[in-house]
Amino acid sequence: MNLHLLLTIAGMVVVTYGIRLSFLVFGHRLSFPAWLSRALHYVPAAVLTALIVPMALAPQGAIDLSPGNAYLPGTLAAAAVAFFSRHTLAAIVSGFVVYGLWRWLL
Amino acid sequence: MSPRFTPLWAGARDSLPMLVGAAPFGVIFGTLAIATGIPAWATLALSALVFAGSSQFVAVSLIGSGAALPVIWLTTFVVNLRHALYSATLLPYARHLPARWRWSLAFWLTDETFAVVEHRLRQQHDESDGAWYWLGSSLAMYGNWQLWTVIGVLLGQSVPGLADLGLDFAMVATFAAIVAPQLKKRPVLVAALLAGVVALLARDLPFKLGLMLAALAGVAGGVLAERLATSGKPEMKETT
CATH class of the missing domain: 1.20.5 (Single alpha-helices involved in coiled-coils or other helix-helix interfaces)
Known part of the structure; x- marks a missing residue:
């Protein structure tokens, strides 16, 4: 290890x-080749989304769209707040609040 | 006061918004790494020696899921490759510097320092104290990142079982918050959608290979979408 x-x-x-x-x-x-600098532009969005989607939609390995999956509403809340406010920290906190409430209520 | 101190301090001061912005990520990184089961020495070593936030986060998630070494290294390469662009952009301002300066400033090159230094050097053509300004931003970002990582590690150690409290969700929320604002641009949206779908379909591939596959698909999709969008514009028609 x-x-x-x-x-x-x-x-x-x-x-x-x-x-x-x-x-x-x-x-x-x-x-520095021009095609590479253009491709680099898409790396962060591609890599981060590739990490997010399986964690949010299939936290236990199998795709889980049931209300029991609190990751999904939490992730959507974080993404929505970031999308509209551009405030990263507020988005993370909102995501956590939705995730926590969801787990607590269900 | 040494004449070098003034630009050194100016570089650190101009990085202040970046220092504040990086702080929560340093704490989350340290806490998350400990909660994932990574020992404190390795968590601190990642911040002290790799010193590249997003790749550190990705590495924690990959180490936690038992990814193979080459996959972690390759992902680090892909995630950090943008630094080569910064390295190339800043070269004109560093060409005259002695080798020991270029080797040092390269080690501390981050998104934040690049943004601050490039902005300043582009505006001011007198390069005499540019290196000290650059060093000031570098040292401030470096010290800041180490400090907040240590605080995160201490937090992770003092609250056992953080992973059960849903701290693993912090990673998803952090990434989502970073990506979402970029999705307003159509080609980035295409890149993200493709990467997400491929990652979901390929999630059972061994060694987290699905991540590489998804990243490649996403980047290719983004480049293609950008090309299609520009070829649709009338002023670009001749070039297609």
Whole structure:
């Protein structure tokens, strides 16, 4: 477990630092392709949504649209508040309130 | 007062809104990592050595679900690749600096420091104290992130069983709050929808490979949607 974690972190450090060093240190040998910078634009939304959707719709592994799944209303509440207010923290808190109330009521 | 202190302080001061914005995420990260069962040393090491918030969150969720090492590394690569763009954008302001400066400033490069430094250096052409300004923002963001991570770790340790209280929901809520405002742009919406559907369908693939598949599908969908949208505009018709 510990070796696994150590390797996990070491690899993440190498990858992340390598990316950050790329142009600042080795810039004269590199050029940034335009298609890549356009593709990068969609990475955060794609990765984060790919993490959210299975957790919200299938928290136990199977798709669960029943009222017993508090993740779904909680996630929708957080997303809706963020969408309309752009206030990240308020959105997280609202999501938590809906999630907590839902679990408490059902 | 040293003449270097003034730009150093200015960089830190101009990063203040970013420091405040990052604070809750530092706390949530620390607490969440502990609640997921990641030891305190590893949680602190992630903040101190990787120092890239969103990839740290993603790593916690992947470690918690037992993803394979290459999947975690590859996901980190994809999530942090945007830093290469920052690295390239800031290069003109760093070209004249000694290597030790460029190696250090690169280590501390984040979304926040990029935004603050790029804004300032673009407006001001005198680059003489730009490096100190950049360093000031970097150190402020770094110290801030470590501080709030420690507080999150302490919180996670002092309240056992946080995961049962639904702290795992905090991750979903955090990600949803970050993504939702971006969905107003049509191509981003397409990217998110595709990524979500693929992730849901491929959720049983081993080693969390479904995540990579979903990310690729989403990015491809976003690029395609953007291309279709621009080709529909009259002034762009000649280029299609």
